[in-house]
Amino acid sequence: MTEKTLIKIEDILNGRKNGESIQVRGWIYRTRSSGNIVFTVLRDATGTVQATVKKGNLPDPEFKDAEKALLESSVEVKGTVKEDKRAPGGYEMQVTGFHVVHFAEPFPITKDQSPELLMDLRHLWIRSQRLSSILKIRSTVVGAIHQFFRSQGFLEFDAPVLQPNQCEGGSTLFEVKYYENKTFLSQSWQLYAEAAVFGLEKIYNMGPTFRAERSKTSRHLSEFWMAEMEAAWMELPDIVKIAKDEIRFILKEVLEHNVRDLVVLNCDKDKLRTIAESEFPTITYTKALEILKEKEHMDVEWGKDLRTVEEDNLMKHFTIPVVVTNYPLEIMAFYKPKDPKDPKTALCFDMLAPEGYGEIIGGSQRSLDIEDMKQRLLAMGEKVENYEWYFDLRRYGSVPHSGYGVGVERVVAWICGIDNIKDAIPFPRTILRFRP
């Protein structure tokens, strides 16, 4: 291959190469032959293009190889770009050279296969156009999160993945044998971040997070990526504002960089743009219950957490994300403080996405009251002495501080409009699956 004429398929689709003699490298996405002509569609990481191979336009052995090569064979193809209104994408390649790098065996994935088989063959399915588009959007989301925080002076800070304590309740901990001891996979970066804000003040991170979720739902993974932030001197309204700005920024970045992927996934770009330009409302938990009662005739007892069914019914009344604050203190994690203005509730928030995607963010101000936290940990059956290091953070120059965590896959699933969170991560781990 001469590097000079080697291009990416998107360069063809952009119309910049019309009439030129070029080469592409990729895989056979579709192929069918009829007499002296082979119609192939090639794909690379940037798109797909139709390539027409006519006997006589290329050396005979290469034509034979083109006839013989099965789906997913890897190829290097030479040809001339020609505008063709009938071709998907508006351009096609008229092939003058067809080199098969590797003749693929019959590909085990054909049309309309069951989701379970696609999961068993995830290592092959991951190259599909659908998953590629989702993963490209995921890459934009991840990049946007880094860009968002760094541009505002947040430092990236890493916490251990092996942790001796719970953060979000003992029932979803994954236990790991640790020499003669036991430890747990991280449920959250938060407790360590709280230590670090006394030196760094504004920090963020994105990392693998583990929860032994016992239920099979379309929203829960056992291993997911959480993007968290923590900041000294900030209170609940400060971080709610940052969370709203962050989600809008992520949407704008996806709209700027992933138009083609949104088309592949059949997403409504205009809807996403409207959301990116909207002010997201903030309501309290109590107000959410009122909406459920008035508009959905649902009686939720004050004090009960909002389950999926309640979140979904509430969100029927919104087309943009909504922040819900002041959940009942009783059902909240031990570090979420009482709201002095409404002591039955906590200074905390969730952000809920529209269209049934549920909670995409959870966060709170952090309690500074060691005694209260001890009582709440004891009530959960925790050994308070394991948290002495954490209480120390309230003993030496304690300051108000707050933070939140974004579920990266929840955000990706919502933006891409996919119905199961499993497709928002390359190799999902759930209660029933940890292979391949």
Ligand code: 4AD
């Ligand atoms: O609401 P959560 O449990 O909050 C925390 O872990 C806090 N310690 C974060 C913080 O304040 N730094 O989790 C945060 C978000 C949820 O809103 C949800 O989007 C996502 O993480 N999440 C999950 N995503 C996929 N699968 C799961 N099992 C998830 N559990 C939580």
Ligand code: MG
């Ligand atoms: Mg939560």
